[in-house]
Amino acid sequence: RRGRLAAHGHSVFAEMSALAEQHDAINLGQGFPDTAGPDAIVEAAVRALRAGHHQYPPVPGLPGLRRAIADHQRHRYGLDIDPDRETVVTTGASEALAAALLALTTPGDEIVALEPFYDSYAACATLAGATLVPVRLHAPDFTLDTRELAAAITERTRILLLNTPHNPTGAVLASEQLHEVAALARAHDLLVISDEVYEHLVFEGTHQPIAALPGMFERTVTISSAGKSFSFTGWKVGWATGPADLVTAVREVKQHLSFAGGTPFQHAVADALRLPEEYFTAATDSLRRRRDLMTDGLRAVGFAVRPPRGTYFITADITPLGERDGMDFCRALPSRCGVAAIPHQVFYADPDAGRRYVRFAFCKRESVLHQALERLEKGL
Numbered sequence: 001r002r003g004r005l006a007a008h009g010h011s012v013f014a015e016m017s018a019l020a021e022q023h024d025a026i027n028l029g030q031g032f033p034d035t036a037g038p039d040a041i042v043e044a045a046v047r048a049l050r051a052g053h054h055q056y057p058p059v060p061g062l063p064g065l066r067r068a069i070a071d072h073q074r075h076r077y078g079l080d081i082d083p084d085r086e087t088v089v090t091t092g093a094s095e096a097l098a099a100a101l102l103a104l105t106t107p108g109d110e111i112v113a114l115e116p117f118y119d120s121y122a123a124c125a126t127l128a129g130a131t132l133v134p135v136r137l138h139a140p141d142f143t144l145d146t147r148e149l150a151a152a153i154t155e156r157t158r159i160l161l162l163n164t165p166h167n168p169t170g171a172v173l174a175s176e177q178l179h180e181v182a183a184l185a186r187a188h189d190l191l192v193i194s195d196e197v198y199e200h201l202v203f204e205g206t207h208q209p210i211a212a213l214p215g216m217f218e219r220t221v222t223i224s225s226a227g228k229s230f231s232f233t234g235w236k237v238g239w240a241t242g243p244a245d246l247v248t249a250v251r252e253v254k255q256h257l258s259f260a261g262g263t264p265f266q267h268a269v270a271d272a273l274r275l276p277e278e279y280f281t282a283a284t285d286s287l288r289r290r291r292d293l294m295t296d297g298l299r300a301v302g303f304a305v306r307p308p309r310g311t312y313f314i315t316a317d318i319t320p321l322g323e324r325d326g327m328d329f330c331r332a333l334p335s336r337c338g339v340a341a342i343p344h345q346v347f348y349a350d351p352d353a354g355r356r357y358v359r360f361a362f363c364k365r366e367s368v369l370h371q372a373l374e375r376l377e378k379g380l
């Protein structure tokens, strides 16, 4: 196979979901909730369909959604964003990432990213002709050593690509680390792309966007998605915010990727961003309970786990079970136990790293998680 991305292989999420289906396994691999988001938001999408909103939205997204995004950033984080010039709606955070990386790098540039990293980062870096330079997060809590980040910066570095809360580890960058990263970005005049799709899934403290730190708004593109915050992963509505010059560059690329999309869903997501605080608190509380359930449950089965501080993913060390290779383990798990998970090693530049870790998604009903834990208990 010769395609531009041949070296990146196929998506592990698709592979593990297919195995789950084949073996009728509980799919704790690919991260998607098994319950829908709020009824009122589903109704808003239905209303938009019935109102006849079937044609292309404007390239940057519906004005009403862009106002809701700007208001959300102001209300939560004190960020003053011009909805007309400083927001762009995308086909999921995936397109925002791709468009930002393509727009803001030139071939030969280096992109420094936290490792393990979400699989599309490396693929998009390759599409851009740029090099992804990984900076390892350190087990057991997957912490960043900002001295290592500093050491990874070279003359060719153009972008720091952050992700907090972090997929797959569930780590959240501490405030002092964000300040240190920001200081590095300013000192080396770097751009930051900050993937904050899990901004609402933080179990201790509150989410802090790096764009809100002094001198950072003008150099940061912040990315988020309705998929994660409102449990509508299949709607594929995401967005990016940042200063007009960077957002304009992202829009220029985006118009040639999808052009625009998802008109009725964009109407509904505008309503979702204006949901009352109780929605967000209840969603986090419910996920925190499920995090605790999975932490205790996986420990009881024999994995070594630490409770994640954010996201709906929990990382389990398989070595206490006498297992050595996460990929082998995850390929066998659906037939062996009737459960699917994702091996960490696909999120590393060097697949040997991360071999001992697997990721379970806990955005499922509690009864389903109990059942999965029972199956693991029996099968392992």
Ligand code: PMP
Residues within 6 Å of the ligand: 031, 091, 092, 093, 094, 095, 118, 163, 167, 195, 197, 224, 225, 226, 227, 228, 233, 236, 237, 238
């Ligand atoms: N970034 C991260 C860290 C993710 O986990 C995901 C989705 N799993 C995305 C981006 C892509 O988001 P979307 O589904 O909105 O395209």
Ligand code: GLN
Residues within 6 Å of the ligand: 011, 013, 014, 029, 030, 031, 032, 167
């Ligand atoms: N972002 C989700 C995950 O990490 C789904 C990814 C995908 O299916 N591409 O599981």
